[in-house]
Amino acid sequence: MExxxxxxxxxxxxxxxxxxxxxxxxxxxxxxxxxxxxxIEFVNRIAQRSEEVNHHPLISIxxxxxxxxxxxxxxxxxxxxxxxxxxxxxxMYHAIGRDRNES
Amino acid sequence: MExxxxxxxxxxxxxxxxxxxxxxxxxxxxxxxxxxxxxIEFVNRIAQRSEEVNHHPLISIxxxxxxxxxxxxxxxxxxxxxxxxxxxxxxMYHAIGRDRNES
Numbered sequence: 001m002e003x004x005x006x007x008x009x010x011x012x013x014x015x016x017x018x019x020x021x022x023x024x025x026x027x028x029x030x031x032x033x034x035x036x037x038x039x040i041e042f043v044n045r046i047a048q049r050s051e052e053v054n055h056h057p058l059i060s061i062x063x064x065x066x067x068x069x070x071x072x073x074x075x076x077x078x079x080x081x082x083x084x085x086x087x088x089x090x091x092m093y094h095a096i097g098r099d100r101n102e103s
Numbered sequence: 104m105e106x107x108x109x110x111x112x113x114x115x116x117x118x119x120x121x122x123x124x125x126x127x128x129x130x131x132x133x134x135x136x137x138x139x140x141x142x143i144e145f146v147n148r149i150a151q152r153s154e155e156v157n158h159h160p161l162i163s164i165x166x167x168x169x170x171x172x173x174x175x176x177x178x179x180x181x182x183x184x185x186x187x188x189x190x191x192x193x194x195m196y197h198a199i200g201r202d203r204n205e206s
Contacts, residue, residue, distance in 0.1 A: 036150070036153075036154055036159060037150065037151075037154055040146070040147065040150040043143070043146065043164070044143060044147065047139070047140065047143040047164075048140075050139075051139055051140055056139060056166050058163070058164065058165055059163070059164040060161070060162070060163045060164075061146070061150075061161065061162040061163075061164075062161055063159050
């Protein structure tokens, strides 16, 4: 997959306002959870998805705060896949919130 | 739980040779896995245990390399609980290795 142009990255960031750019090659988002094990469940879901598409983010777990960073090693920068996954992680985050509210 | 003395920390570190001290207040170990989802399973196990004892380590997931850092916030340093958990995480790591070899 090809690295996105600066223009395309800027455009993608306006569509993913919860993500911020870091060090040119990375995008990052922090997800906060009400319960620790809810955050761990989120990590499981993004890990499963990452394995399916063979594209693994960096994940840090600091109690109820989960930080996720995406980049494409092969392309040495950001690709469409990074932003596709960013959106999917956001959807998973909202789904976990809904699961909890319904239980 | 009380903060350990320097002497007790030095002693505990000689008994936990895979752990190294960081910035006075922390101990850290890096665990490497053959498969990505094996590392994620390890994260699940240490997270469950951490929740049981209400003592949560910092965890970073960088593909098949998992970094775990322990400290006791309340004691503003290292306590016996940090070293007890360090040993338990090591046992879980070896158990996952055995699971894989037997499967």
